[in-house]
Amino acid sequence: MLKNDMELLKEQGIDAGLLEGLEEFCARYPVENAVKERVRKPEVPFYGKEVLEMAVAALLQGENLLLSGAKATGKNVLAENLAWLFQRPSFNVSFHVNTGSAELIGTDTFRNNEVVLRKGSIYRCAEYGGFGILDEINMAKNDAVSVLHATLDYRRSIDVPGYDRIELHPAARFIGTMNYGYAGTRELNEALVSRFLVIDMPSQTEETLNYILGKMFPDLKEHAKKQWIGLFLDLQLKAQHGEISTKSLDLRGMTGAIATIKRGLQPVLAARIGIVNKCFDVFEKELVSDVVMTRIPDTWTTADMF
Numbered sequence: 529m530l531k532n533d534m535e536l537l538k539e540q541g542i543d544a545g546l547l548e549g550l551e552e553f554c555a556r557y558p559v560e561n562a563v564k565e566r567v568r569k570p571e572v573p574f575y576g577k578e579v580l581e582m583a584v585a586a587l588l589q590g591e592n593l594l595l596s597g598a599k600a601t602g603k604n605v606l607a608e609n610l611a612w613l614f615q616r617p618s619f620n621v622s623f624h625v626n627t628g629s630a631e632l633i634g635t636d637t638f639r640n641n642e643v644v645l646r647k648g649s650i651y652r653c654a655e656y657g658g659f660g661i662l663d664e665i666n667m668a669k670n671d672a673v674s675v676l677h678a679t680l681d682y683r684r685s686i687d688v689p690g691y692d693r694i695e696l697h698p699a700a701r702f703i704g705t706m707n708y709g710y711a712g713t714r715e716l717n718e719a720l721v722s723r724f725l726v727i728d729m730p731s732q733t734e735e736t737l738n739y740i741l742g743k744m745f746p747d748l749k750e751h752a753k754k755q756w757i758g759l760f761l762d763l764q765l766k767a768q769h770g771e772i773s774t775k776s777l778d779l780r781g782m783t784g785a786i787a788t789i790k791r792g793l794q795p796v797l798a799a800r801i802g803i804v805n806k807c808f809d810v811f812e813k814e815l816v817s818d819v820v821m822t823r824i825p826d827t828w829t830t831a832d833m834f
Contacts, residue, residue, distance in 0.1 A: 537550075537613075540577045543581055549588045550613060569612055571744070572605045572608075572783065573605075573744070575739035576606075583606065583610055587610065592723060593701075594727070595703065595704065601731055601732065602732070602779070606729070607659075610703065611659040616657065619649040623672065627672050632649060632651075650679060653700055654686060654695075659701050659702070659703060660700070661705070666715070676723070677723070680724070681723050733761075734761065740783075741786070747834050748833060749832070752832060756786065756824075758823055759782075759803075760777075763816065772816060773812060775806045778802070778806055782803060785799055785801065786833075788801070790830065795828040796820070796824055799824050
């Protein structure tokens with residue numbers, strides 16, 4: 529783990545014993561050259577002492593994590609940050625209704641005039657000791673779930689039909705993410721849930737947003753940062769009350785909008801492409817536009833923000 533990352537964790541008050549465990553883990557399991565490019569620093573930092581401590585402690589103990597919560601609570605951001613903090617290559621699997629065992633383990637292919645196994649994401653994660661990020665795991669169908677059952681439990685092994693049985697690298701961990709209520713999702717069965725420790729992700733707060741924007745845009749003026757944070761919290765409250773959908777509640781969209789302002793785009797136009805235009809219902813778009821107008825004046829320029 530890099531020194532700067534350690535300092536950021538200390539700033540959040542993370543337990544010293546956990547930080548020591550992180551350093552020992554990174555030293556014990558060096559990354560192989562074949563997958564070093566998969567160890568990537570995330571663009572968005574994660575802020576949240578309790579959540580980070582729960583996640584780090586679970587992963588150090590060899591457990592797998594399931595991150596549940598509403599949109600924009602930072603599930604994928606946390607997963608990416610954990611892979612970086614543990615200095616492990618990350619392998620992403622985005623589940624959908626057609627994801628099967630072939631995508632996870634691998635499938636036969638021809639190479640040099642012979643049939644060989646083209647390894648899937650779960651296989652490679654097991655082989656190299658990566659962190660497997662299982663996105664929208666509650667969309668997995670039975671064929672894929674059967675692979676996860678053996679991979680995630682105490683056996684830590686995968687039987688590859690027609691090939692060898694592979695044992696999971698001791699550094700391999702799996703982090704599932706899930707949203708309730710999305711089209712195509714379903715309840716996870718008890719057998720699969722029992723293979724995870726579950727973290728219910730809290731909603732964003734003024735404190736967490738202030739930290740994220742401060743790290744991503746250190747030259748953002750304080751009054752402007754306060755307005756963008758207020759805008760996100762206003763939209764979050766309206767979404768929680770059912771006044772609008774969660775389409776406009778997009779942290780990546782907001783940070784992307786702020787980045788375009790730094791490039792010279794007028795703030796009100798940046799808010800339109802990053803937030804307002806995420807809504808496709810005319811009535812909802814008007815509601816979101818009204819919220820934006822109360823926070824981001826149409827007279828603002830880049831100079832008012834940076």
